[in-house]
Amino acid sequence: MSKSTAPSFLSPRRILVIAQSTVTHLIRMKVFYFLAPIAVLFVGLQFFDGLWYAGPDTTLVEQELRMHKNICLGTMMLFGCLFAVVSTALLIPGDVEDRTLYTILCKPVPRMDYLLGKLLGVVFVILVAMAVMDLLMVATLHLRVEAKLAEITELLIDRGLPEREIESVRAEVAAHGSTLNLQYGVLAHFLKAAVIVAVALLISTFSTSTLFTIAVSVMVWIIGEFQWIVRDGLFNDAEYGELPTTADRIVGTIVSVVFPDFRLFGAIADGASRAQTVIPSDVGQLCGLAGMYLGIYVVLSWFVFRDKEF
Amino acid sequence: MSEVPAVEVKDLVKDFRGSFRGRKVRAVRKVSLQIAPGEVYGLIGPNGSGKSTTMKALLGLLAPTSGACAIFGRNSLKVDSRRDVGFLPENPYFYKHLTAAETVRFFGKLCGMRGRKLRERVSELLKLVGLEEARDRRLKGFSKGMLQRIGLAQALVQEPRLLVLDEPTAGVDPAGSREIRDLILELKKRGITVFLCSHLLEQVQEVCDRVGIINQGVMVKEGVLEELISLENRTELVLENAGPDLRDQIRLLVEVTDGARMVSEGKARTTLERLFLEETRDRPANQKNLQDDE
Ligand SMILES: Nc1ncnc2c1ncn2[C@@H]1O[C@H](COP(=O)(O)OP(=O)(O)O)[C@@H](O)[C@H]1O
Ligand SMILES: [Mg+2]
Numbered sequence: 001m002s003k004s005t006a007p008s009f010l011s012p013r014r015i016l017v018i019a020q021s022t023v024t025h026l027i028r029m030k031v032f033y034f035l036a037p038i039a040v041l042f043v044g045l046q047f048f049d050g051l052w053y054a055g056p057d058t059t060l061v062e063q064e065l066r067m068h069k070n071i072c073l074g075t076m077m078l079f080g081c082l083f084a085v086v087s088t089a090l091l092i093p094g095d096v097e098d099r100t101l102y103t104i105l106c107k108p109v110p111r112m113d114y115l116l117g118k119l120l121g122v123v124f125v126i127l128v129a130m131a132v133m134d135l136l137m138v139a140t141l142h143l144r145v146e147a148k149l150a151e152i153t154e155l156l157i158d159r160g161l162p163e164r165e166i167e168s169v170r171a172e173v174a175a176h177g178s179t180l181n182l183q184y185g186v187l188a189h190f191l192k193a194a195v196i197v198a199v200a201l202l203i204s205t206f207s208t209s210t211l212f213t214i215a216v217s218v219m220v221w222i223i224g225e226f227q228w229i230v231r232d233g234l235f236n237d238a239e240y241g242e243l244p245t246t247a248d249r250i251v252g253t254i255v256s257v258v259f260p261d262f263r264l265f266g267a268i269a270d271g272a273s274r275a276q277t278v279i280p281s282d283v284g285q286l287c288g289l290a291g292m293y294l295g296i297y298v299v300l301s302w303f304v305f306r307d308k309e310f
Numbered sequence: 311m312s313e314v315p316a317v318e319v320k321d322l323v324k325d326f327r328g329s330f331r332g333r334k335v336r337a338v339r340k341v342s343l344q345i346a347p348g349e350v351y352g353l354i355g356p357n358g359s360g361k362s363t364t365m366k367a368l369l370g371l372l373a374p375t376s377g378a379c380a381i382f383g384r385n386s387l388k389v390d391s392r393r394d395v396g397f398l399p400e401n402p403y404f405y406k407h408l409t410a411a412e413t414v415r416f417f418g419k420l421c422g423m424r425g426r427k428l429r430e431r432v433s434e435l436l437k438l439v440g441l442e443e444a445r446d447r448r449l450k451g452f453s454k455g456m457l458q459r460i461g462l463a464q465a466l467v468q469e470p471r472l473l474v475l476d477e478p479t480a481g482v483d484p485a486g487s488r489e490i491r492d493l494i495l496e497l498k499k500r501g502i503t504v505f506l507c508s509h510l511l512e513q514v515q516e517v518c519d520r521v522g523i524i525n526q527g528v529m530v531k532e533g534v535l536e537e538l539i540s541l542e543n544r545t546e547l548v549l550e551n552a553g554p555d556l557r558d559q560i561r562l563l564v565e566v567t568d569g570a571r572m573v574s575e576g577k578a579r580t581t582l583e584r585l586f587l588e589e590t591r592d593r594p595a596n597q598k599n600l601q602d603d604e
Contacts, residue, residue: 100405105371110389
């Protein structure tokens with residue numbers, strides 16, 4: 001009598017249904033309202049207008065633009081990662097606490113589909129939020145660069161510099177504006193936020209409280225940001241005539257396996273904001289790394305969640 | 311019985327780990343039961359006797375410590391056993407941000423339904439459970455009885471052959487629980503198997519073909535309801551407008567009959583419940599619920 005199709009493991013349609021419901025949930029929690037103060041911040045940055053430009057040396061202008069980009073990218077990173085932690089920690093333990101999960105799992109829904117749906121939903125909302133912030137950043141940056149260029153050109157013409165030289169100065173300044181390079185920085189932050197969603201997903205499969213999930217996820221995030229510094233310290237002491245001990249190596253290896261390492265993410269974002277050319281192979285490596293972390297944490301989440309009792 | 315049973319619970323044992331020290335609590339001790347397709351089965355027992363635990367094991371929300379459960383022959387631990395079953399949990403709770411219609415639609419989609427068929431099914435179910443007027447209201451302000459009905463609607467969404475109801479009338483007023491009982495009888499007519507549990511005995515009595523009595527995790531009695539509760543050698547008659555003469559005659563007749571004895575005599579009473587239902591009849595149930603919320 002039942003006309004529903006056989007529940008296969010990993011049905012894209014069912015995953016999308018859960019993802020969609022997650023997105024609806026987050027939207028109705030009014031999460032996008034957080035974008036308003038961020039928009040105010042980005043637009044407000046315009047008013048911190050450096051009156052610093054002095055001559056053909058563009059360092060000061062570059063610094064000013066870099067500050068703008070750093071603040072925007074930093075905000076995006078902070079917002080993305082915090083949002084990743086908080087929303088995942090609210091949604092999944094919430095479902096367990098409210099027992100809404102009962103009714104969902106009593107339908108022919110494989111538990112993996114539920115997890116992937118939640119992950120996808122949160123990541124999608126982050127993607128939209130980041131895209132909006134990205135757009136704001138690009139627009140404000142564009143306006144600022146245009147204003148600077150006009151100012152500089154006028155100044156240089158006044159000083160009677162040859163046109164060719166003016167052009168090269170303009171090109172130098174423009175390179176610090178909104179470029180494709182900058183978008184790699186946004187990508188790095190987005191991927192980091194996605195990995196953090198997967199981390200919070202894993203933690204929320206065995207924790208029962210929202211607060212615990214948030215605390216542990218933030219801890220993992222911070223370790224992910226800084227573990228390379230510690231590991232560098234452990235492994236590269238050789239210069240000072242001190243070889244790493246076996247214990248050091250073991251600890252280092254465990255830390256690097258259990259916790260994500262966000263060094264590359266930060267490096268690419270940093271390079272992007274400095275207007276250094278980002279190497280495509282680095283971007284490829286970044287995507288691969290993010291994919292690997294997502295895969296590991298989702299599979300681990302599933303292992304925990306599979307046999308969970310309610 | 312060559313037919314595959316709708317529900318088969320075999321020697322189900324479920325332990326819960328108590329405190330940190332690992333003292334185990336045995337919630338269900340070797341419970342076995344079978345429900346044939348089309349049957350309405352009632353599991354009754356006091357609070358904490360293991361009713362919900364048995365149902366959760368049947369739905370694969372809990373893994374049995376030992377023993378096994380199956381729905382239409384499919385092991386409960388497998389996802390596809392859930393295709394043919396609808397579950398109404400105890401005190402159901404749904405996403406507060408969704409409306410009644412969105413909630414039912416969400417569960418329909420989870421079962422792989424979509425398009426016009428799903429839309430029609432949602433309207434049909436909301437009508438069936440009497441929530442048409444509330445269809446576009448968010449569940450945030452729903453009363454207990456309304457949540458229970460939404461729970462029934464989502465359980466029925468994919469037209470399952472088996473319905474598992476955990477205390478379907480708990481916390482619902484008598485008019486509401488009467489409607490839920492009528493609904494169960496209606497579903498029974500359509501051939502749907504129902505497995506329900508309750509600690510309210512009269513309700514079970516009215517709808518169930520077979521009952522099991524569970525106490526402290528042990529099935530203490532099981533059987534056909536009629537056989538369990540009828541007193542074979544007694545007959546009850548209720549008379550209307552019988553004067554003292556007629557009553558004397560009957561009493562006399564009983565006295566002269568060998569072996570017969572009048573056990574009790576008195577005014578027939580309505581039950582408090584029936585009285586309540588009669589007095590509150592003119593108010594439609596959902597309107598009342600709407601008023602509750604405002
Ligand atoms: N998750 C759990 N952890 C520990 N003990 C539980 C859990 N669920 C139920 N129990 C215990 O199992 C027994 C049966 O509970 P339950 O099946 O909910 O009873 P009923 O539904 O008949 O009221 C109770 O003693 C209860 O305390
Ligand atoms: Mg119970």
